[in-house]
Every structure is written in structure tokens, then in C-alpha cells.
Amino acid sequence: MKVSIVGATGYGGLELIRLLKNHPHFEIASLHTSSKFGRQIHEDNPHLRHLEYALEEIDPEKISKKSEIVFLATPSGVSAKLARAFYQLGVKIIDLSGDLRLKNPEEYEEWYKHSAAPVEVLDEAVYGLSEWNAKHIKQAKIVANPGCYPTATLLGLAPLYTEQWAEGKDVIVDAKSGVSGAGKSPSAGTHYSEINENLKIYKVHQHQHIPEIEQQLANWLQDSGPISFSTHLVPMTRGIMSTMYVKLRKRTTTKELLDLYKTVYEGHPFVRIQPQDAFPCTKQVYGSNFCDIGVAFDERTNKATIVSVIDNLMKGAAGQAVQNANILLGAEETAGLLNIPLYP
Numbered sequence: 622m623k624v625s626i627v628g629a630t631g632y633g634g635l636e637l638i639r640l641l642k643n644h645p646h647f648e649i650a651s652l653h654t655s656s657k658f659g660r661q662i663h664e665d666n667p668h669l670r671h672l673e674y675a676l677e678e679i680d681p682e683k684i685s686k687k688s689e690i691v692f693l694a695t696p697s698g699v700s701a702k703l704a705r706a707f708y709q710l711g712v713k714i715i716d717l718s719g720d721l722r723l724k725n726p727e728e729y730e731e732w733y734k735h736s737a738a739p740v741e742v743l744d745e746a747v748y749g750l751s752e753w754n755a756k757h758i759k760q761a762k763i764v765a766n767p768g769c770y771p772t773a774t775l776l777g778l779a780p781l782y783t784e785q786w787a788e789g790k791d792v793i794v795d796a797k798s799g800v801s802g803a804g805k806s807p808s809a810g811t812h813y814s815e816i817n818e819n820l821k822i823y824k825v826h827q828h829q830h831i832p833e834i835e836q837q838l839a840n841w842l843q844d845s846g847p848i849s850f851s852t853h854l855v856p857m858t859r860g861i862m863s864t865m866y867v868k869l870r871k872r873t874t875t876k877e878l879l880d881l882y883k884t885v886y887e888g889h890p891f892v893r894i895q896p897q898d899a900f901p902c903t904k905q906v907y908g909s910n911f912c913d914i915g916v917a918f919d920e921r922t923n924k925a926t927i928v929s930v931i932d933n934l935m936k937g938a939a940g941q942a943v944q945n946a947n948i949l950l951g952a953e954e955t956a957g958l959l960n961i962p963l964y965p
């Protein structure tokens with residue numbers, strides 16, 4: 622099946638090229654940019670020196686003649702404007718941005734400070750947390766690919782929420798990300814001398830992923846409350862670690878928690894549950910689509926500590942987008958994605 626990538630020159634778009642170029646079922650029909658048309662993709666990306674793709678303008682009508690699926694790897698605010706045109710032309714959309722994830726347009730405008738997508742587009746969009754929504758993704762015309770922090774956090778919390786073990790109140794999520802999460806354009810806050818040998822907290826109580834996580838938690842557990850969510854920049858390129866502290870409805874043991882997680886994620890090859898007392902680190906998922914989860918029960922506080930790691934550009938963005946495209950196609954969800962993480 623032929624696919625196109627809009628935003629091909631950014632980190633998410635480049636990761637999509639890496640995955641789709643060797644994919645058994647998809648063929649890249651075209652790459653699109655808002656500012657570099659006419660240039661070859663390899664001109665600014667020497668790691669793609671062997672590929673010949675001219676960057677093209679973003680013209681939904683032309684794209685609809687070449688491709689059945691379009692990946693939108695553009696900054697927030699862009700797909701809110703572009704999605705309707707693709708939808709009306711019958712091109713399936715997988716949107717990597719936050720524009721189509723929140724069902725309430727006012728909530729989107731409050732957190733993202735952009736105009737929301739048309740309601741008909743938001744109503745059509747299916748939240749693309751692959752492990753939890755495959756049934757709906759399969760039928761979708763528009764997939765709202767989850768954010769990087771929400772992917773790590775929701776995969777970590779899901780067993781406790783869906784099985785009603787969590788109290789659903791006073792949950793703390795302490796998350797850290799590598800700098801590629803901020804995209805390819807350099808900024809004052811992310812350039813080398815600001816990040817190297819530094820650890821920064823940012824967007825305290827204001828992170829746009831808070832409503833996305835809470836929206837999904839409320840789908841799983843009726844009386845779930847607001848979460849405390851903090852995000853940090855770590856001096857590394859890729860990786861997210863989300864550490865969660867969750868009060869439970871009943872006393873349990875680490876062994877019982879592990880059994881729950883193993884049972885819930887049985888048959889989901891991208892979620893790997895750690896053995897007892899072994900917590901995951903970001904390097905063990907680097908460059909891969911895995912989400913590795915470690916759990917422990919704290920008898921002193923009656924809380925579960927959950928640690929979930931992903932590669933933000935893979936399971937947190939392009940990897941999950943390709944997983945969703947596989948599901949849309951009706952192919953095996955692992956197609957083109959079972960590479961072993963880069964190590965060391």
C-alpha cells in the first residue's frame with residue numbers, strides 16, 4: 622500500500638522514513654514539506670544519502686491520487702487545518718500531533734493555544750493507543766496517534782485502571798524525556814550547552830499531555846481524578862521514563878502485581894514486563910518499538926510504583942504510527958517493527 626508523509630523533514634517524519642523504507646507492506650509514494658520543496662530529502666539529512674526523494678508541496682488533492690494513507694508529522698495546529706481535506710478526499714490519516722487526540726475542542730484550545738480541528742474530524746478520530754484500541758483502529762479513517770508521555774504513562778497505568786485496582790485519586794506521574802522529544806528545530810531551552818550535564822523540569826502543571834492522559838484514564842475507571850504530572854528534560858537524545866505512584870483499592874504484593882501485568886499484556890509483543898526487582902532503563906528500548914514496564918508494591922504506603930520506558934520517536938511516535946498503520950491494513954501489527962533495540 623502506498624503512503625505519504627507530511628512533515629517528512631522533522632524527527633518524527635525521518636523516523637517514519639526509516640521504518641517505512643524497509644516495510645514489507647508499505648511503499649513511500651511521496652514526502653512533503655512546508656518550506657523545502659524541490660530539495661532532495663538527503664540534502665539536509667546525510668544519513669539518507671542513498672535515497673532519492675524530492676520533497677513536495679503539501680497538496681491534499683495531489684497526495685490523494687498517490688496514497689491511501691497519509692502520516693501527518695507536523696507541529697500542533699497544522700493537522701487541525703489539514704485533516705478535513707484529507708478526510709473528505711478519502712485518504713486515511715495517521716496524525717502524530719496532539720491536534721486530534723482530545724475530544725473536547727475547548728479543552729484542546731485551552732492546553733494547546735491553537736484553534737481546534739472541526740468537530741466532524743474530532744468525532745471521527747480514533748485514539749491510537751495500539752494495545753488498547755485495536756478494534757476501533759482497524760475501522761478508523763483517522764487515527765490520533767498518542768503523545769510520547771501519554772504512551773509510556775497509559776501503558777504503565779492501564780492494568781491498574783482497567784482491572785479497577787487503582788483508587789484513581791492522587792496519582793503521581795513523574796516523567797523524563799530525551800531532547801529529541803522537542804523536535805528538530807533548535808531552541809534556547811534545548812541547545813547543547815543548556816542541556817548537557819543538566820536536568821530541567823518544565824511545563825509544571827501546564828503540560829498539554831495532562832488532559833490526554835486524564836481523558837483515557839476516565840474511559841477506563843469511572844471515578845478517576847486529576848493526576849499530578851511533571852516532565853523533565855534529560856541530557857540524552859532518545860527515551861522516556863515515566864515513573865508512577867498509584868494508591869490501590871486493596872493490599873497486594875509485588876508478585877500479584879506482576880501476575881496482573883503479565884496476564885493483561887499477554888499476546889502484546891511490544892509490551893515487555895520486567896522480572897521481579899528489575900526495573901527498566903531507557904537504553905533497553907533505544908530505537909525500538911518496545912515499552913518495558915517494571916512494577917513493585919510498597920507495603921508501607923499501600924502504593925504501587927510503576928516504571929515504564931519507551932523510545933519517544935518509536936513507540937512514542939513513528940513506531941506506534943506504523944503499528945497503527947499495520948492494524949488499519951489488517952496486517953500483523955509487528956510488521957516492519959520487530960528490530961532489536963540498539964545496544965549499547
Ligand SMILES: NC(=O)C1=CN([C@@H]2O[C@H](COP(=O)(O)OP(=O)(O)OC[C@H]3O[C@@H](n4cnc5c(N)ncnc54)[C@H](OP(=O)(O)O)[C@@H]3O)[C@@H](O)[C@H]2O)C=CC1
Nearest residue numbers: 628630631632633654655656694695696718802804805938
Ligand atoms: N519528537 C517526538 O518525540 C514526538 C513528537 N510528536 C509530535 O509529532 C509531531 C512532529 O514532531 P517532530 O517530528 O518531533 O517535530 P519537528 O519539529 O522535528 O518536525 C516538524 C515537521 O513539520 C514541518 N512543518 C513545520 N511547520 C509546518 C507547517 N506550518 N505546515 C506543515 N508542515 C510544517 C517541518 O518542516 P518543514 O519546514 O520542512 O515543513 C518538519 O518536517 C509534532 O506534533 C510533535 O508534537 C509526538 C510524539 C513524540
Ligand SMILES: CC(=O)N[C@@H](CCC(=O)OP(=O)(O)O)C(=O)O
Nearest residue numbers: 718719768769798799802803829
Ligand atoms: C522533550 C519535549 O519537549 N517533549 C515535548 C513533546 C511534544 C509532543 O509530543 O507534543 P504533542 O504530543 O502534544 O504533539 C513536550 O514536552 O512538549
